[in-house]
Amino acid sequence: MICKFEYHKLKRSHRPFYSMLSIILYLFFILFGFYTYAQTQTGGQVNFRYTFENRSYFNGLTFALYAFYFAVMMVLPIFAATEGGAQVAGETHNRTLYLMLARPLSRSQIFFSKLFVSFSYLFFLVGYLLAFALLTGLVFVGWGTLNLYPGVLQMSHVHQSLSQSEALNSFACAWVLASVALSAPLALSFLLSTWIRNPLNAVSTSIALYLILYVMSEIHFFVKLRPYFFTSYMGFWREAFREEILWGQIFQDGAKILAFTFVFLALAYRRFRLREEI
């Protein structure tokens, strides 16, 4: 019943609607970016369907991968932070948490039902973005072989060529793996929302903290600190886009991400269980 209630609250909050709308807008901008880039590169002598390099390199799958890459690293963590922050802190701020605590429900039930629904929602959003990106790629550009060249998006050190079906399998794996990667920023925002009682502050702090860690994990300057940031492992889903998937590497980095998630959640749970409602 409580999960159903959490799901119902989420549905009625309109957050899913606005998130889906934002994702459409984001994909539109990415598509527009590719289109204008292609035009600039070819001096306008281009039909978008046969784009600036050659179709075997740039196609709907490449577009979907680019869109997915930036989304997982920059856009979806913001959704994760918003969702996590809105949960405990939102209910505390609106005092609706009193309503739940005044019913025969344990704090564990409240905490884990919120977590379950938030994670499910995030999983859905990742899938939605991926499906929409693939569909957009198919409709506007067309699919084909997915070629990845060294350097671009740090996807691979050697050229990788995936057939259409292999690439689609990799996208399916990436959906699950990216959701696991996003569990860390979600858990971080849960932790902050159990400490900070104002949802706006909880969300903005989560976003700020994520961006700081992300930037630090990307800048070469902090190479020694990288292993201690969860953001350093968030791109582990990219390993799925290989001719021979390195599952060992995926499990290793996935385990690190899950360890961060576990620590954040354990701290959040402890705080939520012991805190007093002022």
Next chain:
Amino acid sequence: MESTDILVTAKKIHHVYGKRQALAGVDFDIYKGEILALVGANGAGKSTLLKILAGFLRPTQGKITVFDCNPYSQREIVMRKVRFAFAPPPLYDNLTAWDNIQFLVRLGLPKQEHPSCEDMLKVLKLVGLRDRLDDRVSGFSFGMRQRLILAQALLPMPKLLVLDEPTDGLDPLAIRELRDLLCRLRDEHGVTILLSSHLLSEIEKIADRVLFIHEGKTIFYGEITKLMKKKSTLEIKIEGDTTSIAQMFPQMEIASSDTFLLPAETISLEEMRVKLQEYNIKLCEFHHRKISLEDAFLKELRAMSQKEKT
């Protein structure tokens, strides 16, 4: 009253927020089937006390048991028997009245104990929201929110109902209906009620006992009828030599040159007539002045601050 009839026991409850003492040694019991009113000015410590009762806060010192359980560590057990209607009413604004009630009243209960849709409709009809079921709560007035929060607190029927400022935002007719409803809940369903309110005239009409708190301290705790009797006065107008009156009644208060006041329980009319005759004083008027609960509260407050000064 037998000890089995005590639902809530609070002993020497203290609570400190940082450096501010919100409660300083409050004692009270709630007996089965009564309406106990919790009265105090803003910042007196009422909300803190209710939060401690709900298990949201731990008392800094002292002990509270609700149905023999510690509300902080055994909140889930307590909440099977107790329902709260908080103020200002916290509700899910994005949900409709029906969504709010249907989910809230079922939370944490096994399926076989879920209140039926008919029960929910009955309660919504009782609070006058039957026609607004599908409206979002965000469009509700404060009074309608009060009604809805009360409705959710009535299902499943609790053993102890805690209402925080339930009359706020209600029109006079709704206040009267609420009063009747609370009396019916107590008399017909045996529901015990703890009511926190500023509206002393309403409390006077429905509550059996009252707990006055001020700056975290108890200033009166007991039966309302006894308090009002104790605080009522006799207003006596006389004719003749009044110098001996002070000797006769040391506790008297002079109201005017020929009128004095005595605590209501001091003397009967007949005894007064006889006593005054002994001193050749003519009794002109003898009035029993009943006091309102509001005046009784203010008198207790004044007495307490005088005591603190001395």
